[in-house]
Amino acid sequence: MERDDLIEYSLPKKGNVGLHDENEGSKIRKKIYKVTILLTVVTVLEVFLGAVIKQDAAIWPLVKWSFVVLTLLKAGYIVIVFMHLGDERPWLRYVVLVPYFIFVLYLIFIALWEAVAIKGVLSYFS
């Protein structure tokens, strides 16, 4: 039996996965540098917003949600471009992403809902 880790099943394929020549390589590198600049700009923007707008400002909830959106944007670029998930088969994408979204979104919802309820009770009795 051949050792499994020696076989690259995904070699003759399109996209970023598998072997490619110098020409394709330079195209991929260009994409990588573009994403690098985007991630850096988003991080700088986040720190700038955090430093300028205080948490008791009226606009803070908007800033907070924009942080969440920007984080998901950064995470998306890391997963799809850097981790090449965008170049994998659609079903592998679903196998990786769908369980996470189902469990974590539910967990966030139920935990934060409970926490706010508990805080209400605690502050009522304190």
Place this chain on the structure above:
Amino acid sequence: MGDHSVQLDQKYLWGGKESPFQVSYGKMMMWFFLVSDALTFGGLLVAYGFTRHDCLEAWPIGEETFNSLPFLGHGYPLLYVALMTFILIVSSVTMVLAVEAGHRMDKRGVVKWMIATIIGGFFFVGSQAWEWYHFIHGSEFGKVELSDGSLAIVKGHFGEIESFTVTESGGHYKQGAVIKEDLMHTFQHAAAAGHITNGIITLHDGSKAMVKKADDHDLTLIIKKSGNKQKASKERRIITGESAKNLYYGALYSGEANRVIYGANLKQNEYGPQQYAQFFFFITGFHGFHVFSGVVINIIICLGVVAGTYHKRGHYEMVEKTGLYWHFVDLVWVFVFTFFYLI
């Protein structure tokens, strides 16, 4: 090899000519591992959110807690974490460049970019060590319990302690001696233990000394917890100027123990509720452990690349698999950065 070992045809292993999802076993398992690890980190961050939402005390604000830079002191909100984030993003980029070089069978390129990734990883772990050190030791002012029982964190420029002049001899120091070493450390210890009364510090050998200290500038008290329990007001109270000075030194020089807390550990926390310190140590520690193990794995694979193991094999998929782990570490940090530091 025993008699029973048989050469299996590929099609019996996968039930067909193609692997599921057209990825190798190793890569698929790496993805499955990352999914489960992501659920672990998701659970930790949700637990943090839970505690933050049901906490009655004011939660620490990232830019007030983390505002120092090495060698430059205080007053740089979040710049250090931003730098750490940038280092990790750059090391993620060099990793993806190593993977790309591997796809061109460019061995030198893979080695070059992997070494860059490893250096970036070490920088990140080192930065985290500095941040922990700073978090544990705390600010120069500490958190102070004011005379009405409310808790306040303190911002401003701490006037340097110049000397202690001994006014009453003890076991070691004689009257009239001027102490100039280890002043800040001695001062903070004495303040926390309640050994300073009206500017007179009692040293550990029993001698008493007068504290000579430069004036503080821009002293600001930010009330985090109201002393009056009936009137737990939601808005942040900020006290500045002379009254801030009087309140702060009234507490510091009261001669009572535990009126001021410096730094954070698992038992006390300068920055806010105790759970905050616990989550800080656990989440950033767990992430730092991932970074460290990622660096170790990168070093091992890099040695394999240098030895030519993967070149002989005809593909650099091992680099791709470690790359997946390394990007995942970066991915987790993006979330920790947002939910621990920014929000």
